[in-house]
Amino acid sequence: MSKKSTGITLAELAADLKLTSGTVSRALNGYPDIAKATREKVIIRAAQLNYSPSASAKRLATGVVNTIGLVLPHMSSTITDSFFVKFLEGAATEFAKTDRDILLTTVQNNESEVEVYRRLWRTRKVDGFIVVRTRSDDERINFLLENNIPFVSHGRSDNAQQYPWYDADNQQAMENAIDHLANLGHKNIAYIGGANDYHFSKLRLAGFNAGLTKHNLDPNQPIFSGPLSEAFGYQCIQQILSEQPNTSAVICAQDKLALGVYRGLYQANLQPGRDISVLGYDDISASAYVNPPLSTMAPEQHLSGAICAELFVLHLKTTDIAELQRIAPVRFIKRHSTAPPPNHFR
Amino acid sequence: MSKKSTGITLAELAADLKLTSGTVSRALNGYPDIAKATREKVIIRAAQLNYSPSASAKRLATGVVNTIGLVLPHMSSTITDSFFVKFLEGAATEFAKTDRDILLTTVQNNESEVEVYRRLWRTRKVDGFIVVRTRSDDERINFLLENNIPFVSHGRSDNAQQYPWYDADNQQAMENAIDHLANLGHKNIAYIGGANDYHFSKLRLAGFNAGLTKHNLDPNQPIFSGPLSEAFGYQCIQQILSEQPNTSAVICAQDKLALGVYRGLYQANLQPGRDISVLGYDDISASAYVNPPLSTMAPEQHLSGAICAELFVLHLKTTDIAELQRIAPVRFIKRHSTAPPPNHFR
DNA sequence: CCCTGTTCCGAAAGCGCTTTCGGTCTAATA
DNA sequence: TATTAGACCGAAAGCGCTTTCGGAACAGGG
Numbered sequence: 001m002s003k004k005s006t007g008i009t010l011a012e013l014a015a016d017l018k019l020t021s022g023t024v025s026r027a028l029n030g031y032p033d034i035a036k037a038t039r040e041k042v043i044i045r046a047a048q049l050n051y052s053p054s055a056s057a058k059r060l061a062t063g064v065v066n067t068i069g070l071v072l073p074h075m076s077s078t079i080t081d082s083f084f085v086k087f088l089e090g091a092a093t094e095f096a097k098t099d100r101d102i103l104l105t106t107v108q109n110n111e112s113e114v115e116v117y118r119r120l121w122r123t124r125k126v127d128g129f130i131v132v133r134t135r136s137d138d139e140r141i142n143f144l145l146e147n148n149i150p151f152v153s154h155g156r157s158d159n160a161q162q163y164p165w166y167d168a169d170n171q172q173a174m175e176n177a178i179d180h181l182a183n184l185g186h187k188n189i190a191y192i193g194g195a196n197d198y199h200f201s202k203l204r205l206a207g208f209n210a211g212l213t214k215h216n217l218d219p220n221q222p223i224f225s226g227p228l229s230e231a232f233g234y235q236c237i238q239q240i241l242s243e244q245p246n247t248s249a250v251i252c253a254q255d256k257l258a259l260g261v262y263r264g265l266y267q268a269n270l271q272p273g274r275d276i277s278v279l280g281y282d283d284i285s286a287s288a289y290v291n292p293p294l295s296t297m298a299p300e301q302h303l304s305g306a307i308c309a310e311l312f313v314l315h316l317k318t319t320d321i322a323e324l325q326r327i328a329p330v331r332f333i334k335r336h337s338t339a340p341p342p343n344h345f346r
Numbered sequence: 347m348s349k350k351s352t353g354i355t356l357a358e359l360a361a362d363l364k365l366t367s368g369t370v371s372r373a374l375n376g377y378p379d380i381a382k383a384t385r386e387k388v389i390i391r392a393a394q395l396n397y398s399p400s401a402s403a404k405r406l407a408t409g410v411v412n413t414i415g416l417v418l419p420h421m422s423s424t425i426t427d428s429f430f431v432k433f434l435e436g437a438a439t440e441f442a443k444t445d446r447d448i449l450l451t452t453v454q455n456n457e458s459e460v461e462v463y464r465r466l467w468r469t470r471k472v473d474g475f476i477v478v479r480t481r482s483d484d485e486r487i488n489f490l491l492e493n494n495i496p497f498v499s500h501g502r503s504d505n506a507q508q509y510p511w512y513d514a515d516n517q518q519a520m521e522n523a524i525d526h527l528a529n530l531g532h533k534n535i536a537y538i539g540g541a542n543d544y545h546f547s548k549l550r551l552a553g554f555n556a557g558l559t560k561h562n563l564d565p566n567q568p569i570f571s572g573p574l575s576e577a578f579g580y581q582c583i584q585q586i587l588s589e590q591p592n593t594s595a596v597i598c599a600q601d602k603l604a605l606g607v608y609r610g611l612y613q614a615n616l617q618p619g620r621d622i623s624v625l626g627y628d629d630i631s632a633s634a635y636v637n638p639p640l641s642t643m644a645p646e647q648h649l650s651g652a653i654c655a656e657l658f659v660l661h662l663k664t665t666d667i668a669e670l671q672r673i674a675p676v677r678f679i680k681r682h683s684t685a686p687p688p689n690h691f692r
Numbered sequence: 693c694c695c696t697g698t699t700c701c702g703a704a705a706g707c708g709c710t711t712t713c714g715g716t717c718t719a720a721t722a
Numbered sequence: 723t724a725t726t727a728g729a730c731c732g733a734a735a736g737c738g739c740t741t742t743c744g745g746a747a748c749a750g751g752g
Contacts, residue, residue, distance in 0.1 A: 088434075365702090408740065
């Protein structure tokens with residue numbers, strides 16, 4: 001349509017150099033059959049004339065678009081505050097090193113999540129995907145696997161052995177949480193977790209149970225599962241206080257739950273960390289500033305995007321997916337919401 | 347290179363229909379010179395065969411890529427927790443309605459911000475940009491303006507009359523803040539703001555001053571400017587306490603500053619909201635959970651991305667940019683960090 | 693019955709690159 | 723000096739679409 005005033009074309013550059021566009025192309029792309037002298041001449045002239053190749057043309061000719069799709073899960077912003085930006089920033093930066101970009105999109109109301117993936121793939125807008133917020137049985141992953149579409153996921157699913165992923169060690173993190181609490185002397189530890197379709201919820205709960213047996217604690221602790229929200233935490237702690245009064249500590253699968261627990265505790269005139277220990281997960285920004293500051297498990301956030309990106313480009317070259325699965329330790333941050341149980345609990 | 351197993355091509359579809367690819371293309375794109383009957387036949391068959399056009403080919407042929415660039419400012423994650431995801435989510439959703447995608451990237455260490463914009467434009471990867479985190483004198487905006495590249499910005503700059511933007515009413519917000527505090531009886535109000543190269547900082551400070559004169563307050567209030575960090579807030583409040591002991595309220599241009607002020611206050615055995623009123627800005631997620639909950643100014647976040655996207659597509663059709671400038675009110679959230687000054691201040 | 697005007701579709705020229713295939717020219721080998 | 727092998731570049735065929743142009747077929751008007 002409109003001739004955008006956007007620089008010079010390969011053919012024009014070639015004409016200027018009195019060469020063929022084919023030759024110039026090969027010169028620029030480092031083909032070995034171009035004389036060193038002419039290659040240099042081409043490169044210099046290209047820079048002088050501000051030549052940059054049209055991405056569309058290049059893509060059409062080569063069939064690779066150097067773009068990775070990332071479709072935001074619905075309401076991803078409500079989940080873990082700044083995590084996604086950090087992730088995106090890390091991934092974008094890593095991808096930029098190999099001149100790849102991220103195609104960001106969301107799912108519209110009238111279409112399903114896999115439809116978005118299918119559309120992006122079928123229109124050849126992307127070479128593959130990064131998928132986030134995985135579920136145990138994840139239809140996106142199943143779709144990608146079935147169609148042989150390259151991807152790496154942040155987080156695992158039930159069939160995690162089949163594809164590349166990066167994940168925090170949710171299970172170990174929860175075991176460490178129990179270690180911490182058990183060593184302080186806690187015996188009755190409640191657990192407030194997320195809905196179990198998210199795979200990380202499953203893993204965290206597994207870690208919780210593993211920790212229990214490791215420390216010979218009663219395996220029948222109060223366990224709740226629901227939305228990872230402040231409201232649900234509030235609701236759970238009320239139930240705990242009324243029905244399980246000997247509970248001396250509660251582990252929350254997410255800091256927001258802990259915030260709700262705090263509220264319930266204060267409302268019952270109980271002091272988190274003194275009367276009842278509270279442990280969170282994720283280290284959201286609020287956690288450092290609540291009173292008392294919340295002890296929590298902090299998965300590494302910024303690097304995770306970069307690692308996923310790195311795994312993706314490796315994935316395009318490697319066939320051995322076993323080498324493309326990375327698990328990362330979760331750091332325990334001790335603040336002031338965990339302490340030995342009060343005397344009457346011992 | 348590799349024939350990706352990714353659907354059928356226009357020519358193949360045409361062959362199947364015993365038509366020319368040109369005809370099929372026009373049928374699919376609603377040209378008026380195609381018989382209704384054949385058009386329908388084409389559409390049905392296309393659906394049956396799962397035809398979807400190659401984005402690269404389409405882009406090359408039409409010259410429009412239906413992609414909007416958004417380059418993340420460096421360390422954008424550290425600034426205002428979940429804002430960017432909400433923004434991105436809103437923008438992506440709005441863009442998806444017109445079948446546009448967002449190209450997300452960052453600036454590499456070895457290149458400047460405008461270089462990224464230039465590269466994205468020159469390689470025709472995008473039709474335009476959304477720019478965020480504007481400065482008063484913003485080289486990105488200047489560059490885009492000079493080169494006639496379509497864009498809309500979130501936030502303004504000094505030359506804001508020349509281009510489309512969406513912005514919160516920073517100035518009015520601060521005037522309202524003073525209204526609130528002055529009505530409570532405060533006379534000595536300190537201001538902790540950001541570095542003045544960010545345009546919103548300038549506007550907020552302007553609002554602060556406007557509020558002062560409106561209420562006939564001494565225009566020489568303690569004013570600080572620096573990074574919008576907890577640490578800087580902490581540092582400022584200490585200085586205020588020692589050098590301006592009659593200060594009864596402090597307005598922070600960002601909630602994180604307020605968090606630092608809280609820390610300094612507690613350390614001096616002062617209670618925010620009782621001994622000294624504290625007012626924040628942005629309503630970051632921590633603000634509702636600190637003790638006491640922080641009163642703050644809450645700009646609308648989720649919609650802003652969508653509006654920027656909407657403005658962008660309007661921008662492509664409209665020449666009258668005056669119609670493409672939107673200002674949004676900022677909501678005051680009263681929590682418990684503001685109260686009348688203690689008696690000894692009156 | 694001829695002429696004009698529509699309606700509808702085919703042909704073909706791009707869009708701006710990549711990449712294979714030859715062909716020419718020079719330099720090395722015998 | 724005749725022969726062969728590289729080295730280097732031009733020619734041209736795509737990649738998968740869009741869009742202009744023209745022509746065939748058919749209708750209606752006189």
